[in-house]
Amino acid sequence: MDAVSEVRDGLGGEMKDHSTRLLRVLLIAGFGGLLAIMLIAGFTALRTLGELHRAEEEARREYLKKNQALNTVNLVVHSYTDQVEQYLLDNPPVATAPTFETQVDQLFRDANAALVQYPDSGDPMELSLLAEMKSQLRDQEKMFRSVLAMPPQDRQRQGRNAVNRDLIPGRLQLLNATQQVAALNRQKQEQTDSQLFAKFGHLRMRVTWMLLLGLAAGLLLSLMCGIYILRLERQARRRYEEIAKSQQDLERLSARLVDAQEAERRALSRELHDEVGQSLGALLMDVSRLKSRLSQNENLQDELDHMRSVAEKTVATVRNMSLLLRPSMLDDLGLVPAVEWQGREISRRSQLEVDVQASDIPDDLPDDYKICIYRVVQEALNNAARHASAHHARVELRRSQRLIEVSISDDGSGFDAERVRGMGLLGMEERVRRLGGTLLIESKLGQGTKVRVQLPTSVPYTQEHAEIANTARG
Amino acid sequence: MRKLRILLADDHKLMRGGLRLLLEQQPTLTVVGEADDGRQAVEKASSLKPDVVVLDIGMPNLNGIEACAQITQTSPTASVVMLSMHSDEAYVLRALKAGARAYLLKDSAESDLVRAVQAVSEGKSYFSPAVSKVLLEDYVRKLQRSGVEDSFDLLTPREREILQLVAEGKSNKDVANLLNLSVYTVETHRANLMQKLNLRSVPELILYAVRKGIIS
Secondary structure (H helix, E strand, C coil), X not given: CHHHHHHXXXXXXXXXXXXXXXXXXXXXXXXXXXXXXHHHHHHHHHHHHHHHHHHHHHHHHHHHHHHHXXXXXXXXXXXXXXXXXXXXXXXXXXXXXXXXXXXXXXXXXXXXXXXXXXXXXXXXXHHHHHHHHHHHHHHHHHHHHHHHHCCHHHHHHHHHXXXXXXXXXXXXXXXXXXXXXXXXXXXXXXXXXXXXXXXXXXXXXXXXXXXXXXXXHHHHHHHHHHHHHHHHHHHHHHHHHHHHHHXXXXXXXXXXXXXHHHHHHHHHHHHHHHHHHHHHHHHHXXXXXXXXXXXXXXXXXXXXXXXXXXXXXXXXXXXXXHHHHCCHHHHHCCHHHHHHHHHHHHHHHCCCEEEEEECCCCCXXXXXXXXXXXXXXXXXXHHHHHCCCCCEEEEEEEECCCEEEEEEEECCCCCCCCCCCCHHHHHHHHHHHHCCCEEEXXXXXXXXXXXXXXXXCCCCCCHHHHHHHHHHHC | CCCEEEEEECCCHHHHHXXXXXXXXXXXXXXXXXXXXXXHHHHHHHHHCCCEEEEECCCCCCCHHHHHHHHHHHXXXXXXXXXXXXXXXXXXXXXXXXXXXXXXXXXHHHHHHHHHHHHHHCCCCEEXXXXXXXXXXXXXXXXXXXXXXXXXXXXCHHHHHHHHHHHCCCCHHHHHHHHCCCHHHHHHHHHHHHHHCCCCCHHHHHHHHHHCCCCC
């Protein structure tokens, strides 16, 4: 059942893995896209702004240039007409002819230069106006030349005429043309301005759109991120729960293992002791009886003796096995005598002399406690005798208000308690932990070992334990 | 001569059968009853009034030691022979404290049982040689390894005499009569020797005597 659900979990997990990977790719792409949108938007906005700025600058410069040219022309026209008028009407003339000529020549050159420099915008109306201005200027120049060529008396006579006929209308025409061009220029400038404004508006629109797009993408992304994070959180929580559960399972399993092991041992021990041992005992007695009945037959006596010694050896083996599996002393005598027996048993087999001190240990300890303490002592003494080659060990059993304290110390070679964790030690820890107690091992190389166990005296005795114990008894 | 009446208590039928055969080979002995467990043993001991009860130490319901304690209370005329798989002093001492007079290993029951039954019927103690051997070995080894002097050497000849007699089950009065001493003197000697040997009770004294091979 567990295995099946695990497999299903596995498949589901794979699918989820897949969708998570997809989501991750989407997120990365999304972030990339968002970044790209921002970059493009910023870049285009900057560039367009630059362009607009440049165009505006250019238009302004052109406008100013044109204005300047027109002003020059205006100025030239005014000053030229004034001078010519003065020249023609004043008598005698203020300026001598050559000075006047150079002055007016200079004025024409300025006007022509201004018109030549006038930027060509390709507008036919402007061009025709300019052409007209040029031709007017040429006419005026021609007239001026003719005025210059006049002898002073003609000048006196025809001067007024020339002024009225040629000079004033020409000036009017020229000024009129300049005004028209200026108006055109202004109009054009206004047009350019409005174009720029339109472009700017367009840009603003585009930037707004880009921003909106970015915002939308950002919202989408944060939504996806939220989903992703939620999913990760959920996964983490599930993992944690799974781990916690498997840890719990493990603990329960190991507790069950200890219980089951103990139950199994007890059953085996009982079987060995009660069935095998007793039958062998009966057999031994039969052999003895047979021997006394057949006391006259020497050969048979020897064979019976042999049978007897074999049976005796077997009985001893079976008894030792049975005791190793389950120390019946615990049931027959109680904890303290059983621990004392264990100590003597160890000293019979090894160099280790064990001293047991017990105070105030109640006889009615639960079986769990008895077996736990007994096994811990057994393990510690065995380690002391076998691995640490200790000569003396001291077992102390004490009972305080809420604790049973057990300590086993030896004078053996010790070990590095931080690093070494054999199966035996793990078994001890497991047994103690199950009863809610603590196990402490103090040992250093060359300094002996002290194992200390503290067991709380009130521990919930769970149904599970009781069941296992019952199956063991049955 | 009246036959010795014996009650057999062992939870194993095979074993019981063997023991019964063994005992009834002797013309002076008769098995008057059998019990499957400790509780039955206590009941039959009070109803059958046997001279000797042979008790297996490991029995269901009520183990041999508990049963022994109850039998010595309710049927003081019956002497108890304890049968056990264990030669360890923890068992021997518990059996003695419960009032058993003899302690036999099951493996050697067939050679020792008859002797043990006869000994307890005469008010003496009996221990399987194997038990005495184990007790002595444990004792000697402990003395050697801990480097302690054998306190037995501290006893006077008179105290050793009294130790043996008490261990054999004699009362202070019997001892006084045997040695031509006053009861008071015997009590003093006894207290002294128990203090020297660091013994606190008669069962411990008996165990000590067995251990030293003073009685068997």
